[in-house]
Amino acid sequence: MARVFSGIKPTGDMHLGNYLGAVRRWVDSQPAPATPEARQHEAIFCVVDLHAITMPWDPAELTESTLRLATMLMAAGLEEDRSLLFVQSHVRAHAELTWLLNCVASFGELRRMTQFKDKSAKQGDGEVESLTVGFFDYPVLMVSDILLYDTAEVPVGDDQRQHVELARDVAIRFNSRFGDTFVVPKAVFPPIGARVMDLQRPDAKMSKSEDSPQGTILVLDDPKAIERKIKSAVTDSGSEIRHDRDEKPGVSNLIEIYGAVTGASIADVEKEFDGKQYGVFKVAVADAVVEFLRPVQARYAQLAADPGEVERRLAVGADAATALADPVLARATRAAGLLPRRSA
């Protein structure tokens, strides 16, 4: 079985896009309960807190968000005997490998990263100067996250395509300069739900940190809020329930959401709602999303009542992740010619 690794940033609460684009696939990728050894080698997931500090942040909120997101991942179905879950900053090898790979990735590669280009374009000229070095460099941290675990597959949403490409490029370059060291990973995307769009701005992806509360369905939103947001989702002119991302981005987004939560294909959804009004369709989408999220919300309520247990699991995860990552880091530093430290 291919080893799987992926992560999520504690920049806010998990939304439906995170869940459909990534987390649900993580849950499905876990192998059946096996021996502890097998568990550690197959499905590895991480709350990537070091990625949450590239823009200004509030320390108390970060701590809280990290724990809440870990709890949500457990509620979503990451199980202790089937996968490994930890917090990125608890495993030092991530930051250490980043330095080494900073000296392999190029300035030009990072400057071409879409997120950097978009964010710098949004800032005024002078303000680009105040973006942090971490914001420019975080793709290399992400490369390290992936390569540290000899990852074969990275289940992510569509917005992460370019980052996984960078991980491939850096791994191939490192291997050709210093000998076979890293496994070259590939990204895997869900067949439907790889890019869930904002309900109010269907040309922008649903996002944790964009300020669009009405356009973003949070996994923990109560049924009334979900219903309200879906009912007020922007739709398109005309009345046909047809999938066409260019001509009908709003309706297409709802079709994809409905398909992703019910398991229906786009063609099936179009058939089911052929000749129906937008209003009827929206009620059906809202009901389906509410039912889909109900069990996760119930499990979250149970787990959140015992944060000590969540922290225990994260500690076990960090120990296991360290045991996997340290030898890979040592392999890379040795290949690069850094003098191995001998015991005194």
Ligand code: AQP
């Ligand atoms: N709208 C989305 N549709 C499908 N998948 C999505 N993902 C994010 N947004 C969507 C996937 O969720 C995983 C975790 O995302 P992340 O924490 O790395 O954050 P992100 O991709 O930068 O997007 P967010 O959640 O909107 O956070 P902010 O606003 O802080 O940038 C990834 O696999 C991602 O593809």
